[in-house]
Amino acid sequence: MPPHRTRRRIPDATVARLPIYLQILAEQSAGGVDNISSEGLADLAGVNAAKVRKDLSYLGSYGTRGVGYDVDHLVYQIRRELGLDHDWPVVIVGAGNLGQALAGYGGFNDRGFPVAGIVDIDPGKFDSVVAGARVRPLEELAQIVAAKGISIGVIATPPTAAQDAADRLVKAGVTSILNFAPIVLSVPVGIVVRKVDLAVELQILSYHEQRRSVADQNGQLHAVPAERGRGATA
Amino acid sequence: MPPHRTRRRIPDATVARLPIYLQILAEQSAGGVDNISSEGLADLAGVNAAKVRKDLSYLGSYGTRGVGYDVDHLVYQIRRELGLDHDWPVVIVGAGNLGQALAGYGGFNDRGFPVAGIVDIDPGKFDSVVAGARVRPLEELAQIVAAKGISIGVIATPPTAAQDAADRLVKAGVTSILNFAPIVLSVPVGIVVRKVDLAVELQILSYHEQRRSVADQNGQLHAVPAERGRGATA
DNA sequence: GGACGCATGTGCACGATTTCACAAAGCAGG
DNA sequence: CCTGCTTTGTGAAATCGTGCACATGCGTCC
Ligand SMILES: NC(=O)c1ccc[n+]([C@@H]2O[C@H](COP(=O)([O-])OP(=O)(O)OC[C@H]3O[C@@H](n4cnc5c(N)ncnc54)[C@H](O)[C@@H]3O)[C@@H](O)[C@H]2O)c1
Ligand SMILES: NC(=O)c1ccc[n+]([C@@H]2O[C@H](COP(=O)([O-])OP(=O)(O)OC[C@H]3O[C@@H](n4cnc5c(N)ncnc54)[C@H](O)[C@@H]3O)[C@@H](O)[C@H]2O)c1
Numbered sequence: 001m002p003p004h005r006t007r008r009r010i011p012d013a014t015v016a017r018l019p020i021y022l023q024i025l026a027e028q029s030a031g032g033v034d035n036i037s038s039e040g041l042a043d044l045a046g047v048n049a050a051k052v053r054k055d056l057s058y059l060g061s062y063g064t065r066g067v068g069y070d071v072d073h074l075v076y077q078i079r080r081e082l083g084l085d086h087d088w089p090v091v092i093v094g095a096g097n098l099g100q101a102l103a104g105y106g107g108f109n110d111r112g113f114p115v116a117g118i119v120d121i122d123p124g125k126f127d128s129v130v131a132g133a134r135v136r137p138l139e140e141l142a143q144i145v146a147a148k149g150i151s152i153g154v155i156a157t158p159p160t161a162a163q164d165a166a167d168r169l170v171k172a173g174v175t176s177i178l179n180f181a182p183i184v185l186s187v188p189v190g191i192v193v194r195k196v197d198l199a200v201e202l203q204i205l206s207y208h209e210q211r212r213s214v215a216d217q218n219g220q221l222h223a224v225p226a227e228r229g230r231g232a233t234a
Numbered sequence: 235m236p237p238h239r240t241r242r243r244i245p246d247a248t249v250a251r252l253p254i255y256l257q258i259l260a261e262q263s264a265g266g267v268d269n270i271s272s273e274g275l276a277d278l279a280g281v282n283a284a285k286v287r288k289d290l291s292y293l294g295s296y297g298t299r300g301v302g303y304d305v306d307h308l309v310y311q312i313r314r315e316l317g318l319d320h321d322w323p324v325v326i327v328g329a330g331n332l333g334q335a336l337a338g339y340g341g342f343n344d345r346g347f348p349v350a351g352i353v354d355i356d357p358g359k360f361d362s363v364v365a366g367a368r369v370r371p372l373e374e375l376a377q378i379v380a381a382k383g384i385s386i387g388v389i390a391t392p393p394t395a396a397q398d399a400a401d402r403l404v405k406a407g408v409t410s411i412l413n414f415a416p417i418v419l420s421v422p423v424g425i426v427v428r429k430v431d432l433a434v435e436l437q438i439l440s441y442h443e444q445r446r447s448v449a450d451q452n453g454q455l456h457a458v459p460a461e462r463g464r465g466a467t468a
Numbered sequence: 469g470g471a472c473g474c475a476t477g478t479g480c481a482c483g484a485t486t487t488c489a490c491a492a493a494g495c496a497g498g
Numbered sequence: 499c500c501t502g503c504t505t506t507g508t509g510a511a512a513t514c515g516t517g518c519a520c521a522t523g524c525g526t527c528c
Contacts, residue, residue, distance in 0.1 A: 019437040083444025176439040203253040205410040210317025
């Protein structure tokens with residue numbers, strides 16, 4: 001058998017938490033902290049310490065028993081595992097309110113996801129400059145993706161155009177999509193899609209508020225339902 | 235014992251999917267479809283049909299065996315369960331790029347979450363009108379929350395100010411928070427927080443891209459890793 | 469009025485994730 | 499070097515979520 005398998009497969013739930021740990025660790029590092037225990041990190045992340053240890057164990061054994069983890073080394077390892085040791089240029093489809101806000105947002109560049117292109121279907125938007133990037137016609141999408149070696153696309157079109165945008169992105173060679181339009185996209189297997197949907201988030205909050213009021217009416221004063229509290233002072 | 239308990243507790247995973255079903259069902263209803271099977275809905279939502287049935291069964295038995303579900307009735311029931319039978323006014327803290335974009339976004343109002351107020355700490359922003367709402371001083375937050383009966387707050391401040399914003403929201407009486415700042419908030423138990431973090435989403439995509447390239451190098455051409463495909467043509 | 473076909477609702481097995489609990493391991497102090 | 503204290507790394511148990519499989523109930527057609 002081969003020396004060591006491709007690499008451990010990391011559970012989805014863990015992958016979703018690694019960026020949180022990374023953000024906290026980077027802050028700690030900037031603040032001069034050079035060592036942290038699983039419990040310390042857990043408090044700052046608002047999770048259980050055992051979970052932190054198990055999550056980190058998927059990266060390898062980088063802690064020191066009786067001491068904790070070296071913050072900088074952990075930052076390095078998490079970044080490596082997440083593929084953040086180099087930039088991932090992204091292309092934005094749709095240069096409306098949201099598309100422009102995203103393009104102008106420093107958080108993209110700062111975190112290693114430079115906006116390498118932004119396209120729109122409206123000729124009225126062409127060549128307007130949004131935060132350093134010129135808006136290009138939708139037709140140039142494939143060319144931009146190929147020229148810049150882009151594998152991540154962001155959809156910021158109206159819902160009705162989002163499936164078309166996804167199809168074009170996939171055809172152009174993009175393999176990961178971040179979708180801001182409130183519709184379910186259909187894509188070939190192998191393409192990873194993540195959705196950010198404001199309405200969904202608000203409706204989930206609404207559900208909890210609604211439950212709260214129902215519970216109050218029934219005199220269940222502090223029945224401690226399934227709410228989640230966060231620990232630690234960030 | 236009482237006639238029937240408060241109401242079934244719905245699993246988090248299900249609550250997170252109900253808004254998706256709702257959106258699809260509303261579309262179908264608008265399109266003249268008046269009946270749908272669990273399989274039809276499952277295809278449109280990109281999930282398993284059994285999951286749809288189990289999810290819907292938490293609302294009660296509203297399907298007809300051999301036939302399917304009445305679309306409008308399902309819309310009604312889901313809306314009721316999510317607490318969408320009345321508006322939930324929200325207050326936005328931070329009137330910067332994001333705060334203004336959100337306030338101006340029709341999606342809030344349309345979906346039953348009217349922006350009842352927006353506050354900022356910067357006097358330069360006071361009284362500027364953002365989509366019908368006047369930006370008010372941060373100090374008026376408590377008053378606005380009380381006057382409008384607000385229970386949901388949105389944080390759109392820089393990360394450094396987000397914890398302070400959360401503290402003020404909680405003190406003002408808000409019990410649900412949607413946080414756009416990339417930090418983990420610390421709040422009392424009972425307060426529900428949801429976070430929307432662009433960097434986290436992109437880093438998760440980055441992880442999958444990174445794995446993809448590692449797999450390619452090892453000649454694992456189509457080893458079908460843990461990717462998720464979506465079904466149906468939306 | 470009865471037989472047939474279809475789609476729901478759900479028991480059950482399975483898989484994933486979380487949490488517990490503790491042995492193993494590093495460090496400090498004597 | 500040995501003892502004691504601390505914190506990791508990880509089996510194993512508990513919990514949660516998913517999907518299969520099928521009995522049940524409803525509508526339709528003869
Ligand atoms: N604005 C917000 O704060 C906000 C918040 C959450 C979600 N969203 C969602 O984000 C999406 C965009 O919102 P917005 O406010 O920017 O809308 P918008 O109308 O301002 O912008 C949409 C842009 O997409 C372009 N477009 C239309 N069809 C296209 C196509 N086929 N290919 C490429 N470009 C196309 C339009 O020309 C326009 O420039 C919507 O789906 C909306 O629901 C917006
Ligand atoms: N702009 C985007 O596209 C985008 C995308 C994702 C996430 N975010 C996040 O959203 C947040 C806001 O981003 P932005 O681009 O709007 O920033 P911004 O600087 O444009 O706006 C921040 C606003 O908050 C106000 N503010 C500062 N301290 C405050 C306080 N204590 N109380 C109330 N208001 C206060 C400021 O006066 C300013 O108006 C940031 O945390 C950012 O990381 C932004």
